[in-house]
Amino acid sequence: MSGGEQKPERYYVGVDVGTGSVRAALVDQSGVLLAFADQPIKNWEPQFNHHEQSSEDIWAACCVVTKKVVQGIDLNQIRGLGFDATCSLVVLDKQFHPLPVNQEGDSHRNVIMWLDHRAVSQVNRINETKHSVLQYVGGVMSVEMQAPKLLWLKENLREICWDKAGHFFDLPDFLSWKATGVTARSLCSLVCKWTYSAEKGWDDSFWKMIGLEDFVADNYSKIGNQVLPPGASLGNGLTPEAARDLGLLPGIAVAASLIDAHAGGLGVIGADVRGHGLICEGQPVTSRLAVICGTSSCHMGISKDPIFVPGVWGPYFSAMVPGFWLNEGGQSVTGKLIDHMVQGHAAFPELQVKATARCQSIYAYLNSHLDLIKKAQPVGFLTVDLHVWPDFHGNRSPLADLTLKGMVTGLKLSQDLDDLAILYLATVQAIALGTRFIIEAMEAAGHSISTLFLCGGLSKNPLFVQMHADITGMPVVLSQEVESVLVGAAVLGACASGDFASVQWGK
Template sequence: GLFGRFQVYYVGVDVGTASVRAALVSRAGLLNSTAEEPISIWEPQADHYVQSSSEIWEKCCTVVKNLKESCWKEAAHFFDLPDFLSWKATGSLTRSLCTLVCKWTYCPPEGWDASFWTSIGLEDLLENDFSKIGSVSCPPGSPLGDGLTQEAAADLGLDPGTAVGASLIDAHAGGLGVIGADVKGFHLPCEDQPITSRMAMICGTSTCHMAISEQPLFVPGVWGPCLSAMVPGVWLNEGGQSATGRLIDHVMKGHAAYTQLQEQARQRSNIYSYLNSHLSSMADSRSAVDLLGSSLHVWPDFHGNRSPLADPTLKGMVTGLSLSQTLDDLALLYLATIQALALGTLHILEAMKEAGHDIRTLFLCGGLSKNSLFVQIHANATGLPVVLPDQMEAVLIGAAVLGACASQDYSSIQEAMEKMAKVGKVVQPDNELQSFYERKYKVFLRLFAHQREYQALMNQR
């Protein structure tokens, strides 16, 4: 397979009279590496020898850990997964700026900061111009090596020499697959604006909020700015929510009416379509579904806050519960959770705006973008139009854009994005709900303020 087979090793530990030894042994019985530590011997009186069982255990732990050091020294290269796959495909050691800049502290044009690696005890990575972690980098979509190697081509069933583009992290590929779409004729506020007026949201188990700018903008609680990490030549800021689809599933599955929901949905449609329809039937025909969430409020950080507060200690909050546990109550909690996630996106947008971003249009992709209520509420809560792609698998489109650019069928990533990313549907905000969401957002921010207040009160001595 593409990954090859992992080598299996066994650890043998020998406690001798004067030392503890450990060895890494292959399945064929070959010694890969060894480590040794001396152990103390006391002689309290003639011909009486004493050793410490506690020290022997400590030395056993030390030698086993030292075996890992041997593996560390033998490693020729360390890759992020996207770069590993590129290397397997082409044999090229060139790393993508996406992975290096976003995850590995690389900062172009200067590159690696030797003082950082030294300060954390990894100065051996500086050897040979950082060859173990990447001496050469390139923007996403750049052609790598001579394309597919003979071996990789055989594994994949493709022709040797087929162009391979420098890779992207999955969420960044999703951003690439939607953010550059040609929007002419859709009457969107971003139509006559630069691409920097758009934000891509990749919405799945968690959500990534990708915003780009011509100049570096520093947004508290948002990762970045990272140069050429998604679109070559421009800066990327990445906000995020650590649990979105996961949170919606969590609140539903933990509800007493979840089994009833499954039974009802099985007869008609999937769970989300059923709940969306059920909420419509609960709402007065003259009023929006959104208004059902007027007395149930959620702070959605059940898994901490990634952006814009960057606080993993924050917890989720729900206010407005009763003893009732009907299917209606489950539907309302589902609605309030989606509204909270949309207000969390507004919270991120506000932080980005304050730092200099001017975002006029949202581009959504990922599993949650298939949920019509999730999409409409994001438009309503933020007051921004939402663009859905023609092809829902935007991450795959983004990855294909890299290949198209590497094959030089397009002159740039920007041109490939515009030609290959297509608008599927535009969802406009309901402006009549502006006042409702302004008030709900005030409640949302107050929930956070109260949580901080509760923490402070309980930390008093």
């Protein structure tokens, strides 16, 4: 800095809690990512379709990555902190200690993950009520949302969990509470996963009808009766205890959070595309579909007026971009399905050896192997007689049936590396066809989409990106900053600090 003329740089920290890992970034005022760190987190699958995590393990990982990204920085220049996370359910007792969400009584595992499908009987009964709140989740509630999971806890873990519970948090809200001591919930979590209406608040009749009248009786204190828009500043900012944990200064602004897909959507949907000759340049932002693809894929489309798309979550008001309605299509497993198909194949050990020998990731190796075996043909021709139905963990959108199963047709007796590469290709194509299926449903209901904006771990895979472009027939835009979800989280911090007036970057 020269002679005190320039203002000191202002920094923001974004923390993104995905399914498999926690990431943090230090971001400057222009949205440039200056430092990045990640750390794996534990997942337990004690029974088929039961998926659990530990909020203490997740918080510890948040602390490790945050300390890493602020190393060497003057902490006084860090103005704000924002969190995004998967929409998993965290359960704490009245003194904020973890409670078990499992029959074993292991209170360390106090998080029912978003992809947990234990509450099928509960969600079926909820859907049978045909309550009007269901119109705002695509007409059918998903077993991945919070109401069926809460009902499952009441019906299955009454003594060790339900009767002792004081606080049920969506994971993004747990993190902002942990940082500030403020129990206010984000509008994003409550609207998207808990049936809260941005306009009308909680609907007592819904909770009474499904057998969770307990929440109405205590004025929703356990699930949130103070609701703030994402990016709103929480209390007095970072508590001294959380500041010690994270390696930051107490009092810095902490924002009401976002679900991870929504942070990614916010990070890419408003991108400045001028000068690239893209069709969406002269079109409204509602022509863009953000696809956040990691363990799962989430398809975020916005509109000025509510659009009801059967089998696609929403319409949710102001849950991602303020003032716009959001429809959220999704595929429950995409990255996880690709990993599953590749790792379960007989030729996987050979793939690992060969990729390691070339210092490549297994996916980079498979992509170059496909280039070799396709010869002069377009790569798509390799799968003319091999087809994958990708609903191994059910269909989130647009069929809205999470009991559906996957399928592969066209298998042969050989199990060599060529087979593995072609099965991998067919899986990626099936996922891209799933995206097309979702877009068709959204367009039939009134959306008009011309361009895809991809982010998340799978957007780093060129084959995945190319198949999405080929199969949807739409241009795919990738942002210069590959960690767009973290940029979305950091902008929350910028907003909470007062440096930005809106969660839309730079506004």
